[in-house]
Amino acid sequence: MKFRRGRDLDESFTAFVATRSHRLVAHAELLCGHREQARDIVQTVLVRAYQRWSRIEHDDPYGYVQRSVTNAVTDWWRTAHQRHERPVDVIPESPSGPDSAFEDRSVLLAALDLLTDRERAVVVLRYFDDHTERDVAKALGISVGTVKSTCHTALRKMRVTLDDEVRGPSPLHGTKEQS
């Protein structure tokens, strides 16, 4: 019956938002570095995904929405660059401790903020979403070799940053490179 089908779709969509949206927001926040911006982006993507929910709900809906979020963030980077926006000019001082490289989310986000947009995307897709290098290459439209070298560079930057912090924390002035 038609109305049963519509209700089932809505319930499936609602359950997905309730159980998976926190991870999508985290994915977006790791990519863009702004929690509220991340929530706005994921909300917009989910509203659009609802239009196609009957087609995607049984075929890896998380993967579909996550790819859309990645695209939305990279689009946002592009338009922000066109508008000459610099979301982070001064990265706030970050606490660090001797027992953990990432004391809290601010340390992680501060370290990610020092990466280029492409480096950041590669790191998040590789280590948060556990994508293979081939999948990352496909998602970002770059070669596997570029994924490898970009990831290597990104991790080296993050290590240097965190090692510096352990030696002596100081306010880090954003020198974010444009990819």
Added chain:
Amino acid sequence: MSPTHDDLRNAMNDLARGTDPLEPGPILRSGRRRRAQRRVIAAAGVAVAVVAMTGGIIALRPGGNDSIVAGGGQAIQDLDNSLQGLSSGRYAFTRTGAYLQTDITRAEIDVAEGYVVEYRNKMSVMRVGKATYLKPSGEGTYSSPGVLDQIKSAGLSQSEVDRYAAAIAQLDGTRWLRTDPQRLAEVAAVEEQSSLDYTAPVPTADKPDITGADALISAVTSADRTGDTITGTLDASKVDPEQRLIIDEPATFYGPSATAMNYRATLDGQGRLASFTLNLPSTLASQAPDSQPEPPLVITVTRYDGVKTPPAPPNAENVTALTYDLLARDND
């Protein structure tokens, strides 16, 4: 301490675990609203073609002429005839409770001379002769105090900031703007959330009735007349979705009662429509514990042949190109 790959992975997953999920309800509602708008746009061309080819209401009635006989032919015919007063293009009306339409608190229509339509959100649209005017609601995205500061901080040149300031000022709800109705239609068609998405179509010589009563009456399946009052049921799934009076795919929301919603119409002494009230079902297909009954959809029509042509607003400003752009997304 240098991070290992596992440190990095764990830190990111910790961040995810500490992130609040989004509220599903508002996202679902936005999704349904967006789907309805997209279907309306897609259906509009088809609906216009159908009406043009078949001559209107009778062709759109569910079940064709068979239902007229089965549902009480004379009463339904009386309902059809009651629309002739609206077709004359001179009337006043109000409308509340339409699904994707802002309530209309006052509308005076004289298709030949002009019209004014005032909405509950304070937006008004007016035509005087050949000139069309809009008074924006003064609400929405560009009404917040800090919006200009955000634009300034985006690194725009001073001339660009000034251009935005002038356009935002035009949306403050205190000014009449001289507009191009075609541009307003284009702005409403942009796939962004605009206050114009929820406004009635403008009355024209080809389509003088903008009350939505014809769409409702064309879906009537039964009628019984007592004096000047006609009651019965209508099939909401047959209401032209272009009118956005009832939720898209009503059966998914209301269940089986969508096809037999109760209405009550009253006629004036000359058989013209005076009011039409559609009672929306109180039981939904998927009933939430806290759901409240929806208010009815109510159309009231008065002053056939007695409306006054509105005077042109003094000091109306010419709307800027940027103002049109902002109007396309002023309700986001």
